[in-house]
Amino acid sequence: MSASDLPGAVWRKSSFSGGSESQCVECADVRVTQERIAVRDSKNPHGPVLMFRPASFAALIDSVCA
Numbered sequence: 001m002s003a004s005d006l007p008g009a010v011w012r013k014s015s016f017s018g019g020s021e022s023q024c025v026e027c028a029d030v031r032v033t034q035e036r037i038a039v040r041d042s043k044n045p046h047g048p049v050l051m052f053r054p055a056s057f058a059a060l061i062d063s064v065c066a
Contacts, residue, residue, distance in 0.1 A: 003040050003049050006030055013042055027057075 003009070009028035017024040024042040031037070037057040039050045052060065 001038075001049055001051060002047060003038075004046050006034070006038055006049065008033070009038060011040065011045070017042075 003011075006028065009030050011026040011028045013024050013026045026040050026042050026045075028038040028040075031054060034051065035053070036051040037054060039052065039057075041047060
């Protein structure tokens with residue numbers, strides 16, 4: 001799936017990413033339409049997305065924070 005396939009998605013970038021977009025990812029909560037959390041590369045906003053089930057996304061975030 002590409003980000004273009006999610007026209008209503010509201011993409012958010014971490015406030016810790018600063019002004020540079022050189023190494024950022026963005027997330028969108030598309031549970032209403034896709035039952036997933038979407039993640040994309042901010043440098044390629046129309047490119048491919050990774051889709052996570054909410055529990056899997058929460059586990060990913062927990063692992064990253066640990």
